[in-house]
Amino acid sequence: MTQYLSGTLAKGFKILEYLQQHTTATLxxxxxxLALNKTTAFRLLASLVELHYVKKSHQTYTLATNNQLLTQFNPPVLNWVAVPITTQITKKYQVTAYIGILNGPNVVIxxxxxxxxxxxxxxxxxxxxPINESALGKAIVAYLPRSKVTALVTQLKSTATKYTLNDQALAQNLAITRQQGYSLDDEESxxxxxxxxxxIMKDGQVIASLGVAGPLTRLKRQRLKQIAHDLQTCRTEIGLQLT
Amino acid sequence: MTQYLSGTLAKGFKILEYLQQHTTATLxxxxxxLALNKTTAFRLLASLVELHYVKKSHQTYTLATNNQLLTQFNPPVLNWVAVPITTQITKKYQVTAYIGILNGPNVVIxxxxxxxxxxxxxxxxxxxxPINESALGKAIVAYLPRSKVTALVTQLKSTATKYTLNDQALAQNLAITRQQGYSLDDEESxxxxxxxxxxIMKDGQVIASLGVAGPLTRLKRQRLKQIAHDLQTCRTEIGLQLT
DNA sequence: TATTATATTTCAAATAATGAAATTTTACGA
DNA sequence: TCGTAAAATTTCATTATTTGAAATATAATA
Incomplete structure (x- = not known):
């Protein structure tokens, strides 16, 4: 909280962030x-140079490219937002987790x-x-605007010829999904x-879905609420990292 | 020089570097x-948390993974939306597609x-x-500002000891990449x-690259322009979905 | 539940940060 | 090359922040 915020640290990072955007800059x-007194700026830059976070050359400053903190943080794979958070769930329940996004009337893993x-x-x-044949798909569609759902259903009908899509059953299924907060695929696929x-929400809109799949022995019916709760906690954290 | 060194800044970075090495730590x-007074450490950590450089959870601290100064820009949504869009190409040419991003002087898949x-x-x-040994890497570097390319080459040289990096050959290679609109790795790897x-561009800046790799029989030399054109169409669509 | 360890807050003293003014250095134009 | 103006750096005095011990609160363990 603001109670302990060090102004010096705040200014130092402000300068680093400025140099990241501008590549090079003069005092x-x-x-x-940055609306800093030029003496203050001078001293802070001198400190950053001494600490090897900034390089000074001919009165211009640049971010140090050989600083380990600035350039060699976690390999990107570890920054896959889902992985660190979701691995707790996959290990806890011994099941695989998936992220899916909408692609036309389908959901793609x-x-x-x-x-x-x-x-x-x-x-x-x-x-x-197809969106109606997958928990990942239903979890997305349940939170789409009604007009978009209608369009997707129409699109599905024009492609799915082997059976007649039951609008009413789907609508009911989506209502249940919204009510309980998660979609379910019970041996249907x-x-x-x-x-x-x-x-997975971003700015109040659904952009993807997070799901798990596994044998009935590991995803027991009486555990579904707990699992759903863990998935919701997870997707909230994923959502926070997307902003 | 030491004359202007801010102790607060020095301690703040000391803590960040410590967390980089230890991943998580308690107060x-x-x-x-770090031989700091625990009150001092507490206040500095609180400041770093407030400035979004450190995350605190259950009395343990970790480096913030969504901080843009510390973390290479790697939006997970990019990896998600690329999948359905690129599937057309992988099926058409029967080759594998990859997304790569810059990480220091390397490109990471x-x-x-x-x-x-x-x-x-x-x-x-x-x-x-290394960026110069990969089509994905060259596709990114070719579109970076010249000053950043120079810095990366300098960094590569200081790490690569097994060979002498040919600046002129690389510069020429990058010029060809810009001219033809795609980079090429012809059995070099x-x-x-x-x-x-x-x-892959966003707001006029290169943020990642999209590439395919496969045997010479599937990526015939006379098809390269067509394949590159398809990749460019894909990357444009990916770029549109990132905004 | 009690004890111990860790974390956080409070308080007073010490130190560093701050910014104006002065000085030095650099860049540019004649 | 010299003069001027702008930018950068140093000096000085004041103000604010940092510091660390002590006290308090919280968490973990037996």
């Missing part, structure tokens, strides 16, 4: 643009978070399923496999 | 290992879009290669494997 520019070293699940990246999913 | 550990059940490709997620990549 005059830094002081003026775009990220897989396995619970062991088995890479076989990754083959699902890129695979698509694969025998013995249960799937749950929750929407 | 006690930080204070003890953050997403793989496979076309068959070859799971070994997914193990490449997280792997890094793997025997019999050809790679092409194009930059």
């Amino acid at each position: 005059n520019e830094v002081a003026f643009d 775009t990220q897989v978070i396995g619970f062991d070293d088995d890479l076989s699940e990754y083959a699902k990246i890129g695979s698509a399923a 694969s025998f013995g496999i249960r799937c749950l999913a929750v929407p | 006690n550990e930080v204070a003890f290992d 953050t997403q793989v879009i496979g076309f068959d059940d070859d799971l070994s490709e997914y193990a490449k997620i997280g792997s890094a290669a 793997s025997f019999g494997i050809r790679c092409l990549a194009v930059p």
Whole structure:
């Protein structure tokens, strides 16, 4: 809280962030643009130079490119927002987690978070399923504007010829999804496999879904509320990192 | 010079560097290992938390992963939306597609879009290669500001000891990349494997690259323009979905 | 539940940060 | 090359922040 905020640290980072955006700058520019006294700016820059976060050359300053903190933080794979958070769930329940996004009337799996070293699940990246036949799909569609849902259903009907899509059943299913906060696929896609999913929101809009899939023995019916709760906690943290 | 060194800034960065090495730490550990008064450590950590450089959870501190100064820009949404868009290309040409982002003087693969059940490709997620030894890397660097390219080359030279980096050859290669709109790796990384990549832009700046890799029989030299054109169409669509 | 350890807050003293003014250095034009 | 103006750096005095011990609160462990 503000009670302990160090003004010196705040100003120091302000300068670093400014140099990240501007690549190079003079003392005059830094002081003026950041509304700092030029003496203060001078001293802070001198400190940053001495600490190897900034380089000074011919009276211009640049971010130090060989500073380990600035350039060699976590490898990007670890920054896959879903992975660190979601791995707790995949390990806890020994199931695979997935992220899906909408693509026309289908949902496409775009990220897989396995619970062991088995890479076989990754083959699902890129695979698509109709929105009504997947927990990931229903978790997205349940939170779309009604007009968009209607358009997607129309689109589905024109492509799905092997069966007649039951609008009323789907609408009812989506209402249940909204009510309980998660969508469910109970052996509908694969025998013995249960799937749950929750929407991932950004700025109040659904942009993706997060779900888990696994055998009925691991995703027991009486655990569904707990699992859904964990998924909701997870998607909230993912959502926070997307902003 | 020492004359202007701010102790507060020095201590603040000391803490950040400590957290980079230790991933997580308690107040006690930080204070003890860095020989700081625990009240001082507490206040500095509180400031770093408020400035979004450190995260505090259950009395343990970690570096903030969504801080743009500390973390390479790697929006997970990029890895998500790229999947359905790029699937058209992977199916059409029967090759694997990749997303790469810059990380220091390396390019790191953050997403793989496979076309068959070859799971070994997914193990490449997280792997890094020097920017000049990868089509994905060259596709990014070719569109960076000249000053940043110079800095990266300098950094590469100070790490790469097994060979002498040819500045002029690289500069020429990057000029060709800009001219033809895509970068090429013709069996330079793997025997019999050809790679092409194009930059992914956002707000006029390169943020990642999209590339394909496959055997010479599928990525025939006379098809390269068509493939590059398809990649450019894809990257434009990806770029549109990121805004 | 009690005890111990860790974290946070309070208080008073010490130190550093701050900014104006002065001085030096750099850049530019004649 | 010299003079001028602008930018950068140093000096000085004042103000504000940082500091750390002590006290208090919270969390963890037996």
